[in-house]
Amino acid sequence: MSLLNPAFLALGALAVPLVLLYILKLRRRDVTVSSTLLWEKAVRDVQANAPFQRLRANLLLLLQLLLLALLVLALARPAMVRAASPGRVVVLVVDTSASMGAKEGSGTRLDVARREAKRALAAMGDADEAMVVEAGPAARVACGLTRDRAAVERTLDGLRAHDTECAMEEALRLAATAVEKRDGAAVVLLSDGAGAKVPSHPVLEKGLTWVKAGEPAGNVGITAFRAEAVVEPDGRVRSRTEGGRTLYAYSLFAGVSNFSANAKKVYASLKVDGETVAARAVELATGETGGASFSAMLPGEAVAEVALDEADALAADDRAWTRLPAPGRVRVQMAGEHRFLRAFLETRPRVEFVTEKPDLWICEGPAQDAPPDAHAVWFRPDKPVAGIAPGEEVERLRILSWDETHPLLRFARFSDVHVGRASRLTPPPEAAVLVQGSAGPLVVAGTERGRLRIAIGFRAGESDWPLRPSFPIFFSNLVRAVADARAAEVPPQVVAGRPARFVAPGMEKAAVKGPDGAAEELAATAAGEFVWAGADRAGLYRFESAQGAREFGVNLLSETESNLAPPAALGSGKSEVKGVATAGRENRDVWPWLAFAALGLFVVEWLCFHRRIA
Numbered sequence: 353m354s355l356l357n358p359a360f361l362a363l364g365a366l367a368v369p370l371v372l373l374y375i376l377k378l379r380r381r382d383v384t385v386s387s388t389l390l391w392e393k394a395v396r397d398v399q400a401n402a403p404f405q406r407l408r409a410n411l412l413l414l415l416q417l418l419l420l421a422l423l424v425l426a427l428a429r430p431a432m433v434r435a436a437s438p439g440r441v442v443v444l445v446v447d448t449s450a451s452m453g454a455k456e457g458s459g460t461r462l463d464v465a466r467r468e469a470k471r472a473l474a475a476m477g478d479a480d481e482a483m484v485v486e487a488g489p490a491a492r493v494a495c496g497l498t499r500d501r502a503a504v505e506r507t508l509d510g511l512r513a514h515d516t517e518c519a520m521e522e523a524l525r526l527a528a529t530a531v532e533k534r535d536g537a538a539v540v541l542l543s544d545g546a547g548a549k550v551p552s553h554p555v556l557e558k559g560l561t562w563v564k565a566g567e568p569a570g571n572v573g574i575t576a577f578r579a580e581a582v583v584e585p586d587g588r589v590r591s592r593t594e595g596g597r598t599l600y601a602y603s604l605f606a607g608v609s610n611f612s613a614n615a616k617k618v619y620a621s622l623k624v625d626g627e628t629v630a631a632r633a634v635e636l637a638t639g640e641t642g643g644a645s646f647s648a649m650l651p652g653e654a655v656a657e658v659a660l661d662e663a664d665a666l667a668a669d670d671r672a673w674t675r676l677p678a679p680g681r682v683r684v685q686m687a688g689e690h691r692f693l694r695a696f697l698e699t700r701p702r703v704e705f706v707t708e709k710p711d712l713w714i715c716e717g718p719a720q721d722a723p724p725d726a727h728a729v730w731f732r733p734d735k736p737v738a739g740i741a742p743g744e745e746v747e748r749l750r751i752l753s754w755d756e757t758h759p760l761l762r763f764a765r766f767s768d769v770h771v772g773r774a775s776r777l778t779p780p781p782e783a784a785v786l787v788q789g790s791a792g793p794l795v796v797a798g799t800e801r802g803r804l805r806i807a808i809g810f811r812a813g814e815s816d817w818p819l820r821p822s823f824p825i826f827f828s829n830l831v832r833a834v835a836d837a838r839a840a841e842v843p844p845q846v847v848a849g850r851p852a853r854f855v856a857p858g859m860e861k862a863a864v865k866g867p868d869g870a871a872e873e874l875a876a877t878a879a880g881e882f883v884w885a886g887a888d889r890a891g892l893y894r895f896e897s898a899q900g901a902r903e904f905g906v907n908l909l910s911e912t913e914s915n916l917a918p919p920a921a922l923g924s925g926k927s928e929v930k931g932v933a934t935a936g937r938e939n940r941d942v943w944p945w946l947a948f949a950a951l952g953l954f955v956v957e958w959l960c961f962h963r964r965i966a
Contacts, residue, residue, distance in 0.1 A: 360427035367420055371413070415957040422950035426943040440480045440536030441497070443527040444469045444504075446511055447520065447543030447565070448488040450848075450913040453513030454544075454665040456566050462513045465542035465565035468934055469508050472540055472563075473501055483530065484508065487523030487543070489516040489849030489888055493530070514888035515668040515908050516849030520548040528555035541922075545931065547912035550923030564918055564931030572616050572662045573669030573914035575641065576607030577907060579656055579844065581679040582647070588701040589679040592649060599649040602676055606658040607643045610636035611915045618662040620644035624676075625654050641911075652678025655892060655903050669914045673892045673905025677839030682831050685710035685726070688717035692818035693827065700831055712834045716811055725857040727804040727834050731811045732775050738798055738805030739780035746791040747773050749810075753788045760797060760806075760829045761786055764822040771817075774810035801880025802841070802855035804833065842895045845905035846886065852904075854882040856897040867891035 446469060452462040473482060484495040484507045495507035524539065528551075531537035538559040541548070544566035550556060581589045582601040590601040610616045615638060621631040622644075632644035644658070653675060660670045683706045684697060693714065697703045713726040719735045722728035730737050749771040754761055766787055776792040779785060783798035786806075794809045810817075817823050841855040854874075856862050862882050865871045866889070874882040887893060887906045894903050908914075921930045 357427065357429045360429075361424060363424045363427065364421070366424075367417055371417075411960055412957065415953060415960065419950055419953045419957060422946050422953060426946040426950065428943075430942045430946070440477070441531050441534045441538070442472065442476060442480065442482045443485055443531055443537070443539045444472065444482060444508075445485045445487055445523050445527050445539060445541045445543075446494075446508070447518055447541075447546075447548070448486055448511055448513050449518030449520075449546065450513065450515045450668045450908055450910065451518075451544055451546040451666065451916055452565070453515070453668060454566065454569060454571070454916050456569075456665075460513065461544050461566040462511065465563070466508050466511065468563045468565065469540070469542050470505060471934065473504060476501075483527075484511075485523050485527045485530075486511060487518050487520045488514045489519065489886070491519045491523035491526045493526070497530070514849065515890040515906075516888050517910050517913055518543075518547055521551050524556060524560075525551045525553065528553040531555060541929075544916070545918040545922055546915065547910075548919075548922050550929060556929075560929050562922055562929045562931045563934065566916070566918055568613075568918065569665040569916040570612030570614070571664045571666050571669070571914055571916045572608065572610050572612060572618055572636070572660060573664075573666060574606055574620075574658060574660065574672045574907070575609045575669070575909055575911045575914055576605070576643070577658060577672040577674060577845065577905075577909060579604040579674050579676055581652075581677070583679075590649075594649075597651050600652055600676075600679055602648060602650050602656075604646040604648075604656060604658070605643055606672065607641060608634050608636065608660065609641040609911055609914060610638060611917065612664075613638060616662065618660050621659050621661070622646045622648075623657040623659065624648075624650055650676055652676055652680070653902070655905075657892075657905075665916055666914065668890055669908045669910070671890070672845075672907040672909065673890075674845040674907075675842075675903050675905065677836075677844055680835065680838060682834050683709065683711045685713050685723075687713070687715040687720055688731075690714060690716055690812070692812050692823075696818075696824050696827060697831070700828070702835060703831060711838070712831070722803075722805070724801065725803070727806075727830075727837065729806045729808065729830070731808050732814075733807055737807055738800045740783060740796050740798065740805070740807040741778040742807075742809070743776035743778055743792070745773060745775050746789075749774050749794065750790040751787060751794070752790055754795075755784065755786050758784060758786055758797070759833060760826060762825075762829055764825040764829070766820075766822055769815060769817050769820050769822060771810050771815040773814045777807055777809045799879070801857060803857070803880075804830075804837070806830075842902040842904055845907055847910075848890050848906050848908050849886050849888055851886045852884045854884065854895050855880065856882065856895075856899050859897045859899060862895065862897040865894045865896060867893070871896075 446465055454461050456464050481497045481499055482504050483497045484504060486492050486494045495504055527539045532555050537555055539556060541562045542565050579602055582603050583589055592599055606620055608620060617633060617635045619631055619633055621628050629648060630646050634642050634644050636642050656676055657671060657673050681702050681704045683704050685706055686694060710723060710726045713722050714729045716731040719730055719733035719737055733742050751766040751769050754766045774794055777796050779793055779796040783796050785793045786797050787795035796807045798805045812818050843852055846852040860876050862874045863871045864884050874884060876882055890906050890908050892903055893906055894901050921928050923929055
C-alpha cells in the first residue's frame with residue numbers, strides 16, 4: 353500500500369474545528385420567566401452547551417469524524433502495489449556507461465538496474481518473451497528474444513559498467529526496431545539518464561518505461577586534460593640537461609568540474625613516472641568548472657598523471673593519464689637542387705640535415721622513390737608518386753584557390769604567387785588538393801603507410817613562390833607537422849571507448865597491452881596503420897611493436913558521465929518519458945472504494961441527524 357498524494361493527509365486537521373463545534377458555548381440571551389416547569393427541556397439544552405463541558409459520547413460526531421477520515425484518505429490516493437508485466441514482448445535496455453558504476457547504497461547504480469530488470473522479468477508470464485540490449489560504448493544485443501528466464505538473468509548478471517559514455521540513442525533505436533512488428537511490445541530502459549536521448553519511434557512513443565536507477569549524488573571529476581611543450585616564438589623548445597637526460601618545458605592543464613550541491617575544495621596532484629612533482633588546490637562553486645595548471649621541466653616521453661584527492665561516488669573520473677611527447681628534431685634529406693629551400697630550412701631551430709634515415713625527404717628533378725619511413729615532397733615529378741600522376745605541362749598559370757583549412761596552409765596566402773610552368777596533377781580520390789591552378793591541381797597532399805606524400809606541380813625556380821611569404825609559412829607548417837607526426841604515431845591519450853590509430857612504419861604486427869597486462873594483437877591495414885577498437889577502462893596502456901614500446905593514457909573526460917544528477921525526464925514531445933522508481937509493478941487505486949464508503953456514511957449521518965431532530 354502506498355499514498356500517491358500524501359500531502360492531502362494534512363486535511364485531517366479539520367477534525368479539530370469539527371470537535372470544537374461540539375464543545376464550545378452557544379451564545380444565548382438571558383430572559384426572566386415565572387416558572388421553569390415548562391422549560392425543563394430548554395434548561396437541559398443550556399446545560400449541554402455549557403462552555404468547555406466534557407465531551408460526551410455523540411453518534412453524530414463519530415459519524416462525521418469517520419466521514420472526514422474517509423474523504424481525506426480518498427484525496428491522498430492510497431494505492432495497492434501489485435506485480436504487472438510491462439508487456440508480452442519486453443526489451444530490457446540496460447545502461448552500462450561510466451555513471452552506472454557510481455556508488456548507490458551498498459552497491460552501484462548498475463546493481464540497482466540489474467535488480468529492477470529481474471523484477472520486471474519476474475512479473476512476466478510464462479509465454480512472454482524478453483531480450484536484453486546493452487547501452488555501453490556501443491549498442492549491442494546481449495541476449496536475443498527468448499522465453500528462457502534463466503538465460504536472461506545470466507546475461508544481466510554478466511553486465512558490467514564501462515568507463516565510457518553511453519550509446520543510448522542507438523540502443524533505444526535498436527530495441528524498438530527489434531520488436532516493432534510484435535504485438536504487446538514494450539521497452540524498459542534501466543538507466544540513471546546521464547546523456548540519454550530518446551529517438552522518435554512509434555514503439556518508444558507508446559511503450560517506453562524509464563526506470564530511474566540512481567538518486568542524485570555529488571561528484572567532482574576531471575573533464576579535460578592536455579599537455580604540450582612550450583614553444584618559443586622562434587620555434588625552439590626550452591630545454592636543459594640534468595642527470596644525463598634532457599628536460600623540456602611543458603605546460604599541463606587539468607579541467608575539474610564540480611557537480612555537487614555544495615562548493616568544493618580539492619587538491620590535484622601531478623605525478624611524472626609515478627613520482628609526485630606538484631600539487632594545486634582547486635576551489636569550485638556548485639556547477640563550476642575550473643582547473644589546475646602546471647608548468648615544469650620534464651623529460652620527454654615520460655608519463656604524466658593527474659589525480660584528485662576527493663573521494664566521491666564515481667572513481668573513473670578522479671584520475672587522468674597522458675604521455676609527454678618529446679619535441680625532437682626533424683631530420684631532413686634533400687635530393688636535387690634546393691637552393692632557396694635549403695637556405696630557409698637552415699634557419700629553423702629543429703631542422704637537422706642528414707644523408708640517411710630522414711624524417712623529411714625532399715626531391716626536385718627526376719622523381720625518385722622516397723625512403724619508406726620518411727615524409728616526402730616532390731617538386732614537379734616526372735612520374736606517378738604515391739598515386740599522384742603528373743600530366744601535361746602548362747605555362748603561365750594563375751592560382752585560383754587554396755585550402756585555408758588545411759594545417760599545411762595555415763596563415764598561407766597564394767594570391768600573389770605566379771607560376772611560369774607546371775605539370776597538371778591528377779590526385780587519387782583520397783588525396784587533398786591544397787592549391788588549385790587555372791589548369792588544375794598544383795599542390796596535392798596524401799598519405800602512404802602513415803607518411804605524408806606531397807606533390808608540387810612546379811619547381812621552385814619556375815615561379816616567384818620562394819619570394820612570397822607563403823613559401824616559408826608552408827614549409828614551417830610542414831616541419832611542424834613532421835615533428836608532431838612522431839608524437840601522433842602513438843597518441844599521447846585517447847578517450848575511453850573510442851577507436852584509436854597507431855603508426856609503426858614497416859611493421860605488420862603490433863599489440864596494445866592494458867594496465868592488467870593483457871595484450872590485444874593488432875594487424876596493419878593496407879595503409880600501414882594499426883586500428884584499435886579502444887578500451888572501456890580508464891588507465892595507462894602501452895603500444896608495442898618490433899620498433900619499441902610507447903605508453904598512452906585512456907581517460908573518461910566526460911561532463912555528461914561525471915554529472916550524477918539524473919534528469920527529470922528524457923526526450924521531448926511525444927517521445928518524452930519520466931522516470932519511475934521500479935519496474936514490474938503497477939498501482940491500483942483504492943480511492944474510489946473510499947469515496948463510495950464516504951457517500952454511504954454521509955447518508956447514514958444525515959438519517960441519524962433528522963431522526964434526532966424528529
